[in-house]
Amino acid sequence: MKAFGKTIRLFLVDGTANGLMTAELSNWTGIGVKVPRIKIKEYSNRSEFQKPGVYILIGKGENNEDAAYIGEAEIIAERLTNHIAQKDFWNEVILFGSKDKYLNKASVKYLENRLYDLALKAGRFVLNQNIPTRSELSEAEQAELEEFLANIKVLTATLGHRIFEDLEETVDRNETQQQIFFCKNGAGAESKGSPSTEGFIVYKDSIFMITEQASLSEGIRIERAQMVHDGILKIEGDLYILTKDYVFTSSSRAACATLARSASGPLEWKTAEGVQLKYYEL
Incomplete structure (x- = not known):
């Protein structure tokens, strides 16, 4: 409608x-x-x-x-x-x-x-x-x-x-923006998310790295620590699992939090076919 x-x-x-x-x-x-x-x-x-x-x-x-x-x-x-x-x-x-x-x-x-x-x-x-x-x-x-x-x-x-x-209501569902994007590495991190009017939503059950690299900014270290404190990130084996949908202020912040290192969201977030987010934002 x-x-x-x-x-x-x-x-x-x-x-x-x-x-x-x-x-x-x-x-x-x-x-x-x-x-x-x-x-x-x-x-x-x-x-x-x-x-x-x-x-x-x-x-x-x-x-x-x-x-x-x-x-x-x-x-x-x-x-x-x-x-x-x-x-x-x-x-x-x-x-x-x-x-x-x-x-x-x-x-x-x-x-x-x-x-x-x-x-x-x-x-x-x-x-x-x-x-x-x-x-x-x-x-x-x-x-x-x-x-x-x-x-x-x-x-x-x-x-x-x-x-x-609801966070889902902030996601643009028009024909060009309804793609789901993934951010992952070879060590087990794998997040699923979508751009939203508030920044970037990472969906429940996404998997984050625990070990933080030196390149990770202090602000994101603090945000991740707060997420652990609040039960939003839960330890599962050698990784964190996201217990609820969570909105980050940008795709880059979401990628950094997932990979526990410095990262560019437009480059790290990709469709299932491997197309980078930056091509959907242009």
């Missing part, structure tokens, strides 16, 4: 990116709001905070990993006040409500559960919560809320957090 363009209107309420920001889509009754934690008290009397909606608390976990809490409330301001007192990890919130009376308790419960599912599937953030229950709604109601959900997903990414976006 062809994807159509969207018009998004961002409004900085106090004229800076450090205050409250609203996000709206043309021909949509919903509205998104992003606000720092320290500004919530200042803006909590606004209408967006006094209605039913869903919200995402965003911050860092104990190991500096991206962390989030997804919730719902009939009056968002009251719930956020409780979270300020009880939850310390977050530093900003993105909330979504309706400019009319479209959302109610049942619909926001449904959205909360579905947003949790999407975030869990994407695997980009650690979720600090239990699984939310889902409301029982008619098929028609669910269809309407799935459209509302799709807009929440777009606006959350626009507001700077791809918590709901």
